[in-house]
Structure formats: C-alpha cells, structure tokens
Amino acid sequence: MPTTRFTVTGTTMLTPTMVRVHLSTDDLSGFADSRFADRYVKLVFPKPGVELPEQLDVRSLRGTMPPEDLPVVRTYTALNPDVEAGTMDIDFVVHGDEGVAGPWAARAQAGDTLIANGPGGAYTPDPTADWHLLVGDESAVPAISAALQAMHPDATAQVVILVDSADHEPKLTLPAGGSVTFVHRAKGGSLESVVRGLEWLDGRVHAFVHGEAEETMKGLRPYLRTERGLGREQLSISGYWRRGTSEDGFREWKAKLASEEGEETPSRRGRPGS
Numbered sequence: 001m002p003t004t005r006f007t008v009t010g011t012t013m014l015t016p017t018m019v020r021v022h023l024s025t026d027d028l029s030g031f032a033d034s035r036f037a038d039r040y041v042k043l044v045f046p047k048p049g050v051e052l053p054e055q056l057d058v059r060s061l062r063g064t065m066p067p068e069d070l071p072v073v074r075t076y077t078a079l080n081p082d083v084e085a086g087t088m089d090i091d092f093v094v095h096g097d098e099g100v101a102g103p104w105a106a107r108a109q110a111g112d113t114l115i116a117n118g119p120g121g122a123y124t125p126d127p128t129a130d131w132h133l134l135v136g137d138e139s140a141v142p143a144i145s146a147a148l149q150a151m152h153p154d155a156t157a158q159v160v161i162l163v164d165s166a167d168h169e170p171k172l173t174l175p176a177g178g179s180v181t182f183v184h185r186a187k188g189g190s191l192e193s194v195v196r197g198l199e200w201l202d203g204r205v206h207a208f209v210h211g212e213a214e215e216t217m218k219g220l221r222p223y224l225r226t227e228r229g230l231g232r233e234q235l236s237i238s239g240y241w242r243r244g245t246s247e248d249g250f251r252e253w254k255a256k257l258a259s260e261e262g263e264e265t266p267s268r269r270g271r272p273g274s
C-alpha cells in the first residue's frame with residue numbers, strides 16, 4: 001500500500017451533497033497497476049502536530065505510536081487516476097458537520113494537502129456476464145460510475161441509486177443496454193423495495209451492491225444471496241458506511257457481524273472497508 005501525498009487543485013460541486021476534489025501529485029506510480037473499478041484509497045488525516053512517516057501502512061500503524069496520536073483513516077473511491085499527469089479525483093458525500101472526511105471535503109480549497117494509502121480494490125464488471133446489476137447510495141456512485149465506464153459499450157446494466165431527491169441525482173454515462181432508476185429518500189423510497197420490484201433479466205448476472213450497512217447487509221444481501229441464489233463470485237456486496245457510527249465504529253460492527261456469521265473477518269479476506 002504505497003503512500004501518495006496530494007495537493008488539491010480545485011473542487012466541483014456535482015450535486016448539492018457531492019463534491020469532486022481534484023488532486024495532483026509528483027508521483028502517482030503506485031496506481032499504475034491498479035485495474036479495479038472499485039479502486040479505493042485509505043485517506044489519512046494526521047492529528048495536529050503529529051508527524052507521520054513518509055511511507056506508512058495504515059493497517060499496521062497501531063502499536064507504533066500512542067493511540068491518541070493515531071491518524072483518522074477514511075476509505076474513498078479513487079477516480080480517474082492519470083499516472084502520467086499525476087492527477088486523480090475523489091467524489092465526497094457532504095453529509096453534514098459530523099465526521100472528518102466529509103467536512104474536510106466541504107471546506108477543501110486549492111493548495112490543501114491530502115495523504116492517501118493505497119490503492120486497493122476487489123471488483124471489475126465481468127465481461128462474460130449476461131447483465132449487470134449496480135445498486136447503491138451516493139457513497140457508491142463513484143464506484144458505480146467507474147464500473148459503467150469499464151463495461152463494454154453494448155453491455156446490459158440495471159442501475160438503482162438512492163439519493164435525497166430529484167435535484168440530487170448524479171449524471172451517469174450508461175452503456176447501450178443500460179437503464180437507471182433513482183430512488184428518493186424524500187419520498188420514503190428504499191433500495192431493497194425497488195430492487196425487489198426490478199424485472200429480473202435472463203442469464204447470468206454480475207452484481208455490485210454497496211451503501212449504508214444495514215440497508216445492504218441486512219436488507220439486500222439476504223434477498224440476492226438466498227432468494228435470488230447469487231453465488232459469492234457473482235456478487236460484490238458490503239456496507240460503505242453505517243448510519244449513526246463513524247467509520248471506526250463501523251469497522252468494529254463489520255468484524256462482529258462476520259464473526260457472528262462464522263465467516264472470516266473482512267480484514268482477512270482483504271475487503272475494502274477493513
């Protein structure tokens with residue numbers, strides 16, 4: 001997991017609650033071999049006055065410094081990395097004053113700095129699948145957009161996105177066989193009910209389903225794994241965040257859920273949120 005130090009070159013508001021932060025660096029070589037559509041980085045926010053090593057691995061920092069000096073670490077999808085130009089984007093959900101990364105992005109300005117550890121990743125749309133199902137809330141829109149870009153231009157894809165209301169809908173570029181359904185929280189919509197109501201197409205599906213943890217893991221996963229019978233290799237599913245807890249609390253919840261279910265913990269399987 002190489003460490004890359006970025007400078008913010010500007011920001012673009014994509015929707016009322018999604019800001020794209022444009023980043024630049026002298027050396028993006030750590031991204032040269034990364035091919036995953038859900039390519040992600042661990043953003044490292046140092047505590048004031050605490051120096052971090054030039055190269056750091058956020059997975060092994062614990063025990064190397066006093067707990068109060070440990071940086072805050074948040075996971076984000078890395079978009080449009082251009083190794084030659086040394087540029088990359090990250091789209092942040094601006095979800096209020098709570099937390100670290102969202103509020104940082106809301107205030108970000110040209111000249112600010114950002115440390116990223118990574119990239120990692122796990123999912124690329126399977127070109128041999130008959131159709132693709134892409135489901136998520138705003139936090140998964142960056143990865144869903146990257147997945148749509150990675151597909152064959154004639155691919156068939158059903159996309160379901162949860163946003164606050166019509167004026168929060170992101171712009172997506174769909175393949176020829178693509179369709180998108182936006183679900184609005186303001187109208188009480190839920191991803192699970194819309195996905196249950198979708199026309200289930202013939203053939204083998206490859207699915208990417210990420211968003212709020214309870215909604216994905218306790219709502220959509222049983223439907224897709226048990227009722228629709230999707231095997232592990234057909235389904236990338238996990239929470240990207242959990243309502244009411246920071247990413248640190250969410251990591252603990254995930255580890256507990258995995259151990260209750262008798263699965264390997266997410267970190268052992270190299271899952272993104274670990």
Ligand SMILES: Cc1cc2nc3c(=O)[nH]c(=O)nc-3n(C[C@H](O)[C@H](O)[C@H](O)COP(=O)(O)OP(=O)(O)OC[C@H]3O[C@@H](n4cnc5c(N)ncnc54)[C@H](O)[C@@H]3O)c2cc1C
Pocket residue numbers: 040074075076077078090091092093094095098099100101102103138139140142143239240241242243244245246247248272273
């Ligand atoms: C692999 C992966 C890729 C991800 N990619 C992206 C991405 O590209 N863009 C993106 O915006 N997020 C992404 N996320 C989600 C992001 O990591 C979390 O939303 C994270 O908790 C934000 O950190 P924070 O410091 O802003 O808030 P935290 O300190 O973690 O949380 C503070 C409070 O805000 C709430 N909160 C956190 N996220 C949201 C949200 N999205 N909507 C509403 N409330 C929220 C929490 O429940 C908590 O109450 C990704 C997560 C994973 C695992």
